[in-house]
Amino acid sequence: MQIPSALITLLVGMILVLTGLWVGYNVDLLPIEASSNAPVYDDLFRVLFSIGTMLFLGILGLLIFSLVRFRRKPGQLGDGLAIEGNLPLEILWTAIPAVVVLFVGIYSYDIYERMGGMAALNDHSAMGHSAMHQAVAGDGGGQEGEGAIPAVVWGGIGVAPSAVPALPVEVTAMQFAFIFHYPGADIISGELHVPADRPIELRMKANDVIHAFWVPQFRLKQDVIPGQPTVLSFTATRPGSYPIVCAELCGPYHGGMRSTVVVHEPDDYDAWILKNTPAAATA
Amino acid sequence: MTLAAPSDLSSPSPAPRGLQPEGWLRYFSFSLDHKVIGLQYLVCGFLFYLIGGALAGVIRTELASPISDFVSRDTYNQVLTLHGTIMIFLWIVPVVNGAFGNYLIPFYVGARDMAFPRLNAVAFWLIPPAGILLISSYFIAGAAQSGWTAYPPLSLTTPATGQVIWILSVLLLGGSSIFGGINFIATILKLRRPGLKMMQLPMYCWAMLGTSILVVLSTPVLAGTLVLLSFDIIAHTGFFNPTLGGNVVVYQHLFWFYSHPAVYIMVLPAFGLVSEILPVHSRKPLFGYTTMVYSILGIVVLGLIVWAHHMFTSGTPPWMRLFFTIATSFIAVPTGIKFFNWLATLWGGRISLNSAMLFACGFIVNFVFGGITGVALAQVPFDIHVHDTYFVVGHFHYIVYGGTVFVVFSALYHWYPKFTGRMLNEDLGRLHFLLTFIGFNLCFAPQHWLGLNGMPRRVAEYDPQFTLLNQVSSVGALLMAVSTLPLLINVLWSAWKGQPAGDNPWNALTPEWLTSSPPPVENWIGEAPLVQHPYGYGQAEGLMDVKVASGRQLWDGGNR
Helix, strand or coil, rough: CCCHHHHHHHHHHHHHHHHHHHHHHHHHCCCCCCCCHHHHHHHHHHHHHHHHHHHHHHHHHHHHHHHHHHHHCCCCCCCCCCCCCCHHHHHHHHHHHHHHHHHHHHHHHHHHHHHHCCCCCCCEEEEEEEHHHHHHHHHHCCCCCHHHHHCCCCEEECCCCCCCCCCEEEEEECCCEEEECCCCCEEEECCCEEEEEEEEEEEEEEECCCCEEEEEEHCCCEEEEEECCCCEEECCCEEEEEEEEECCCCCCHHHHHHHEEEECCCCHHHHHHHHHHCCCCCC | CCCCHEEEEEEECCCCCCCCCHHHHHCCCCCCCCCHHHHHHHHHHHHHHHHHHHHHHHHHCCCCCCCCCCCHHHHHHHHHHHHHHHHHHHHHHHHHHHHHHHHHHHHCCCCCCCHHHHHHHHHHHHHHHHHHHHHHHHHHCCCCCCCCCCCHHHHCCCHHHHHHHHHHHHHHHHHHHHHHHHHHHHHHHHHCCHHHHHHHCHHHHHHHHHHHHHHHHHHHHHHHHHHHHHHHCCCCCCCCCCHHHHHHHHHHHHHHHHHHHHHHHHHHHHHHHHHHCCCCCCCCCCCCCCHHHHHHHHHHHHCCCCCHHHHHCCCHHHHHHHHHHHHHHHHHHHHHHHHHHHHHHHHCEEECCCHHHHHHHHHHHHHHHHHHHHHHEEEEEEEHCCEEEEHHHHHHHHHHHHHHHHHHHHHHHHHHHHEEEECCHHHHHHHHHHHHHHHHHHHHHHHHHCCCCCCCCCCCCCCCHHHHHHHHHHHHHHHHHHHHHHHHHHHHHHHHHHCCCCCCCCCCCCHHHHHCCCCCCCCCCCCCCCCCCCCCCCCCCHCCHHHHHHHHHHHCCCCC
């Protein structure tokens, strides 16, 4: 009695899919989630990890099986089978990766949108005019009469429209530190303090070379570029202290360019602001 | 029966070669023989590989502890810049293109030499001075400190001498690469033996054609960019200097317009070499020749429009992040086709698990892993977390070391008998594979976790919670260094004492094996064989194509 090979293939495929899903959803490789964006990111990660595990184990298994099953045994002198190709098979394994890649691409677009990545960066001008706004602001600036945002934002993750207005914090990166300025309270700090559950908008600029603002627990990173302001918006969810890491080579002390973001409960944050606001808003 | 190829006119074979030295001195001369030039590239590249490897050793020693304690911070940045530049421009690109390309392409098209032998020699002889210049910059004034990417404004503010020498050296190497690319395109398109059609060429020719198109299209962009960067440094122009109105992100676009295709310049030839090695040692035709060709061309086209995925966290608007996500993801399709075709080539074969095969299979495992992390990195939201971290370091070493360097070793075991007429020792070869495979995975697999959990790349110091895995990685690097010893011993010992190989130890059908080992000057005594079925394995003796039989059996007496 031979078990039909189609049945074996089906079983192997099922085991592979289940293993991939199990690994993807049970092997935790990521740091803790501390922003509203992190669980969304981790969903994407689990999907990619599952698909990747299936593919890798499948190909590894196929390779090892072939090497064992089709190894040259002593006394075998002849050649293998003269198979030069199989068009239906090749169409199949062109189509499957294409579909998988398309699915992954659309899914990650969805994720990116949920992260706020598709929000307009220069939302102080009307939606359709942002390109023109960029062109104008290049030389003259100020024609719009806005004045609040000094320059065009070149990249990053903008603020998604929401009921709660975002809390702006100005970030200046320099060799080898981040400086945080709270425009409302006129506080300057070397650490970033933010309230939980409120959108934060980091308006970032650099004075010397390119740096990158990265908080692994937020799953967010944005380069801070001299001459090209960028933004990074997020909502912290989990009170605690997390590292801020510079991720772009910025000179000899690049590895030491670190800071901390402290996520407060909203009440604690107000207390922190109160405690650190300059006494009489010194001129 | 002589073939009136242009090379015949420039160097008549029976006459004494006059000014050209004979014997081992040829390898130190301005030789025009493509085989000599190929071996010059190979040995020269390997010497730079040893230097680049020593620099990697410095990096891994520094990272064995979380504080900056082994070399100074300035030196560390110089070391990582030199490591990247040497490994890419002086080891991988010259070896997979220059060494194997020059050695094999004229055989594969049935020519006696490359289309432009003098240009070929010039292209090689640009490399040693460029490499020496680059390394000497460390001793003159300190090497460049801004990484192999040389992003301004960092490259404008770090010490200028080292950076300018770096630019000069990369310009020379880029020139060498362009000369080589032009030569390969001309040779493959115009020097084919009459009767040999494009779709009958061994796959490595297609890989080199695609690679050379990428070289010729994209390398000039890098050259122009670096010239502008050097103006910014020397003459204080403001192309990329934001304080003078320059734009630093434009540099990144121009740089990656070359440097992403450069990844394909490093892996496409490796794909070609694997396509030659697998059929021989599994005694089967290459599966899906036509789709292999089209997937190479697909990779070439797509490879030109994916560069900005290196800039997802830079000054890039949302639409650009999305476009390059989709384009990059789709490169997985033609690449996937190639891997499935290789697996199908193995399926049903009579596989000899020798060192060449082991390294080729190691390549498949490593590259599939690196490819999967690559598709993940192509997704903007994924990349925003891990960009510029050790995840990326792990990923690209799986591509360029686990992928291309494994193939270089595989190719060395495969073609060494052709180069020297002697076999490499199998036991030492397997030891080499085992050490390399274990050391490589030990070194680079943990780096993915490090990146996901918060360790950025290019740092000399890091959060102490990452110490253990960094030490594991350093042990892996030590194993990789040790693995070089069996290879070196094997290559040197076998050159004198190795088992004589005969002309065609693998019973291969591609034309380089249908001549003596090592081959004579101008490759064949008499007419070049016409090989229209380079992968005609597995056919029953009686069914053999008459044309195949005539070319091959002319040289090995009809016995397989």
